[in-house]
Amino acid sequence: MMPVIAAAPRLGAVLLALGLALTPADGRAQAAAKTLRFIPQADLRSIDPIWTTAYVTRNFGYLVFDTLFALDKDFQPQPQMVNSWTVSDDKLTYKFILRDGLKWHDGQPVRAADCVASIERWAKRDQFGQKLIEAIASMTDTDDKNFTIALKTPFPLLLNALGKLSSNVPFMMPERLANTDAFLQIPEAIGSGPFKFVKEEWVPGSKAVFVKNPDYVPRKEPPSLAAGGKVAKVDRVEWLYIPDVATAAAALNAGEADWYEQPPADILPVFAANRDVAVTTVDPLGNMGVLRFNHTLPPFDNPKMREAVLNLVDQKDYMRAVAGDERYWKTCAAIIICGGTPFESNAGADVLLKGPNPARAKQLIQEACYKGERIVLLSATDQPIVHGQALVTRERLSAAGLNIDLQANDWGTLITRRASKEPIDKGGWNLFHTWTSAPDMLSPALNIPLRGNGSQAWFGWPKDPKLEELIDAWFKASDPAMQKKLADDIQTEAYKEVPYVPTGQFVVPTAYRKNLNGIIIAPVVFLWNVEKK
């Protein structure tokens, strides 16, 4: 042992020399300059953005796939894969012509038949798509570049549907992939987007790699949200999933990563001393916190109880718990999110705008004949945004005399339990928290928690025929002024029946090294147009 120990320094020197000799030559510096190393918000587990609504898979989809239309910064649909289109005078026939030069990553040309099959698969999973399909009489490809959508009834939002911004995005795929059952995953991610997925280098839970698609033909317009030219300005994108927040921040500070998508608020001070790192908000709309009721079980099957809770909510408390720093949150009573969005409004929101009214809440609780029944509030300790809100709810509602039973597990357990319609003593629930990204709340078509279609509705299953009538009317309205008025009426009805309570609007800042340029300001992360100096 002792002679070995004595020889260690010499042995170490030999190993180091050998190691340096075995290290590949330094073309790595050049390669690193054209590689964008991005720390995503979550691990990429699935490569099928139709099969799952996970945002990380949606973001993956935007790299690899393309869409027929896309929303610009004014949330108006613009052509993307489509070159031109016509609409008949009766608004029942849409004819689309695809752009020239579109190719799949396997080299095959994009055909109209691929697009028809992709729309059909998307519509099987997406609620906006399902509304569209209800209105469609037929969808046919007339040749490789042309396809026609014939409607039974006018659907003014057809282009908005085809340019939907967030999950599920109507990404286009080769017909052979689009023919996959919508409830099974596609076997491979072959798109026509600005980047190709390198499946051989994919290490789930650790790394996903994309390379620039040399065959991609970007549009000539400048990028505008999801629309315009998607120019890939780096040769390679590496998604490095680093689950430990402190390590991810250290990696960004040390230059081992270029962009950290969503650092938690409490880690941001770590970047303050680093002049090479910028912390900013590229998603100005952010997210909305949600408090959801189970409308099928007492006590929240009674609208008075839901209104009582509405009178107890102070959005400031929730947002301090979720986002802390006041730069990153604001109060917002608009069911269809604040921030200059087309349907933003305070219609019907007086109760929330005036702030908590415990006296009124107490009166409503008495009128609802609440007798102290146990109220199960689900929470997930591995989701700080969820758990922070749940703790505030427990305090607020308990102070008002409600018997709150906070049951905290993990997110996987919460989303399993919330699907249960059983009574409380058989594992049921009364309340849970979540949050929704702004793109999923931009209009009544997209806001899933708003719907009141009973057993077909999102978890909680509110039943509000009047709300459904208004939403149907909104879908059919072709006049923007009429859409706005209907959106106001929808919000007023929502604040009367309270399908859920919005708990405030918050943004999650992003952190990146200052040698990155071209980051698009958008509520979804887009990696085209980004270059490294």
Added chain:
Amino acid sequence: MFAYIVRRILATIPVMAVVAIFVFALLYLSPGDPAAIIAGDTATVEDILRIRAKLGLDRPVYIQFGTWVWGLLQGDLGISIFTNLPVAKLIQQRLEPTVALTVATLIVSVMAAVPMGVLAAWKAGSWIDRVAMVFAVLGFSVPVFVLAYLLIYVFAIWADVLPVQGYVSITSGLWPFLSHIILPSAALGMVYAALIARITRTSMLDVLAQDYIRTAQAKGLANEQVLIGHALKNAAVPIVTIIGIGVALLISGVVVTETVFAIPGLGRLTVDAILRRDYPIIQGIILIFSGAAVIFNN
């Protein structure tokens, strides 16, 4: 001898069968539904039910178990529910980093701890002994992740001589491999080294009190020859035993270390699979870990 080995190997089969049944039952009874996680936050109950059906999760448990066992007997560990990749491939991807981390930790720990324990025993009662034992106490007391953060701060951020995170295979170069494995193995090895150092010291103290050691000293042998040639050889049995048992410590510590240093190993694969209820991966990994433990102990 060959017959003995074959008998021992065959004896693992009933053990593995019990493990397989236990793992399957545990997953079946635990809360959580991978279909709900797959479907996402905006899905409906109907979406979840349809996904469950497509994944075969709505079949009776005995049919699901039988299908899984049948696949196992053909060497098929199944397909990951989420990634659609074969479980065997995922495990194979993750095996090298975990083995590399474990072996590096073993080497670092043993090479640091054994000399420390020998020195502490030789200089029992002196400041050397006390320093060594303080190290041992710290090793047991400081959590792996705390030490990991400290090492990252000192060596990767302040001194900027080692990387913060990640793993590079040895096939990509010796120094890139070593530079990425040094900090994780030091962090993980601390508790292991503390344990080995204490056992080494205790065992050495026992041996150093023996008559034959006094005889060797009286014969005029050098201290190194007495310590290494006579004492350590006879003290080695409990040391080697504890090194073997301590591998179990490593397996649990590997999860934390792989998470902090973003090493794509089996530990993280297991935790991620548990959190998202990726049953085929959980079942496959537990079977493999159990098999390895059984074989190792045999």
